[in-house]
Amino acid sequence: xxxxxxxxxxxxxxxxxxxxxxxxxxxxxxxxxxxxxxxxxxxxxxxxxxxxxxxxxxxxxxxxxxxxxxxxxxxxxxxxxxxxxxxxxxxxxxxxxxxxxxxxxxxxxxxxxxxxxxxxxxxxxxxxxxxxxxxxxxxxxxxxxxxxxxxxxxxxxxxxxxxxxxxxxxxxxxxxxxxxxxxxxxxxxxxxxxxxxxxxxxxxxxxxxxxxxxxxxxxxxxxxxxxxxxxxxxxxxxxxxxxxxxxxxxxxxxxxxxxxxxxxxxxxx
Ligand SMILES: Nc1ncnc2c1ncn2[C@@H]1O[C@H](COP(=O)(O)OP(=O)(O)O)[C@@H](O)[C@H]1O
Ligand SMILES: [Mg+2]
Numbered sequence: 072x073x074x075x076x077x078x079x080x081x082x083x084x085x086x087x088x089x090x091x092x093x094x095x096x097x098x099x100x101x102x103x104x105x106x107x108x109x110x111x112x113x114x115x116x117x118x119x120x121x122x123x124x125x126x127x128x129x130x131x132x133x134x135x136x137x138x139x140x141x142x143x144x145x146x147x148x149x150x151x152x153x154x155x156x157x158x159x160x161x162x163x164x165x166x167x168x169x170x171x172x173x174x175x176x177x178x179x180x181x182x183x184x185x186x187x188x189x190x191x192x193x194x195x196x197x198x199x200x201x202x203x204x205x206x207x208x209x210x211x212x213x214x215x216x217x218x219x220x221x222x223x224x225x226x227x228x229x230x231x232x233x234x235x236x237x238x239x240x241x242x243x244x245x246x247x248x249x250x251x252x253x254x255x256x257x258x259x260x261x262x263x264x265x266x267x268x269x270x271x272x273x274x275x276x277x278x279x280x281x282x283x284x285x286x287x288x289x290x291x292x293x294x295x296x297x298x299x300x301x302x303x304x305x306x307x308x309x310x311x312x313x314x315x316x317x318x319x320x321x322x323x324x325x326x327x328x329x330x331x332x333x334x335x336x337x338x339x340x
Contacts, residue, residue, distance in 0.1 A: 084308050084323055087114035087121075092260055092292050093138065093169070098147035100133050100316075107133040108144070109316040115260070118286055120293040122303050122324060124333070125313035126340035131296050134313070135262055138294075139171050140164040151260075168259035172249040172266075180238040184229060184248060187237055188220040191252035216255075223251050226288050227281055243274035247281055254285070260292045261285075267299045275299055279306040304328055312336070 093115040100108040108130045115121050125131050136142040138149055140161040149157045156164055178187045224230040227247045232240075240248065246266050253261050266282070267275035283306055285291045297303040304310070304324035312320040312327050314336035320327045327333055 084119075087116050087119070087309060090117040091115065092117040092152060093294075094150045095134070095138065096148045096150065098134065098137055098144045098149070100130075100137055100142060100144045106316050108137070108147075110147070111313070111316070111318055112147075113311050113318070113321075115292060115294060116309075117292050118290050119308040120282060120286055120295065120306060122300070122307040122310040123294060123296050123313065124298075124300050124310060124327070126337050128315075128340070129313040129336070130316040131313055132264070133316075135171065135264070135294070135296065139169060139262065165256070168257060169262065170253040170256055170258035170260070171262040171264070172246075172253050173264055178237040178240075178245060178248050178252070181236065183234050183236055184224070184240070185217075185220055185233040187248060188223060188251055188255045189216055191255040192216045192219070193257060220251075220255060223254050226284055227251050241270075241274070243270045243278055246270070246278055250281070250285065254289065254291070258291065260294065262294045262296075264296050265298060266295060267297055267302060272302065275302045276305075279303065282306065300324075300328060 091114050095111055095113050098108050098111045099106070111130070111134055123131050123134070133142065137144050140156070140159050140163070143158045147157070148155055151164075151167065151169060156167070179190065182190065221230060221233070224233055227250070229244065229247060229251070232244070237245070237248065250261060250263070266278050270278065279302065282293055282295070286293065295303065295307065307324050310321065310324045310327040311318055312330065312333045314332070319332045319336060320330040
């Protein structure tokens with residue numbers, strides 16, 4: 072029975088189906104004579120962890136920049152929660168819930184873990200000059216923010232180090248803190264650029280386990296660019312492979328990693 076369920080899940084994930092939180096439609100982006108994206112269409116189902124791979128220069132960062140509003144495509148559309156968000160200002164897209172981790176300010180190294188999370192919380196009524204007069208309203212907001220922060224720290228497995236300075240954290244803990252800050256800011260779709268870069272394999276597994284937990288416990292959707300694809304593949308639901316601005320493969324991570332076209336794209340570059 073369990074075996075059959077696993078097979079079924081695997082089947083479901085041969086195609087991005089269900090509730091699609093984000094979709095790009097035939098995105099074209101040029102830089103002068105270079106075509107960085109030549110008609111890229113991806114679908115990201117809600118609560119899935121989606122991996123985006125491809126050799127250097129294949130268009131990964133450009134695609135993320137188009138999704139987050141940092142670049143306007145020449146052609147194509149970005150649809151988020153059913154709305155066309157193509158060309159909308161990045162800070163508005165962030166407010167709508169698409170958060171790229173390195174896009175939010177780097178952690179303040181002199182602040183503690185908890186303080187860093189609180190600093191990423193959307194402005195409360197205490198920042199509104201008209202409501203600031205009411206002490207009760209800002210105390211309630213602060214209380215809510217602290218509760219939310221501890222909730223997030225628990226999911227991240229960092230509640231015991233809430234009072235540690237960010238400057239004392241390991242590389243892996245800093246990555247998790249970035250994800251925590253994205254959550255504090257109200258992210259629904261978190262885009263991570265190489266979460267496992269520069270950390271040892273054990274820590275890389277830990278980071279991906281936490282990403283899985285954030286999906287399970289908080290319903291967060293992830294789009295992850297990662298070069299450690301051997302490790303990432305064990306944790307993601309679906310993968311897209313880009314080469315020279317085109318999608319050359321998509322499907323289960325195992326299928327994409329073993330795709331001849333994908334292997335050749337890495338060897339050829
Ligand atoms: N700002 C830019 N100006 C000119 N060319 C760019 C710019 N950004 C990216 N490119 C080009 O677009 C292509 C895709 O780049 P990029 O999206 O950074 O790839 P990846 O992130 O997969 O390494 C490359 O050929 C790169 O040189
Ligand atoms: Mg890049």
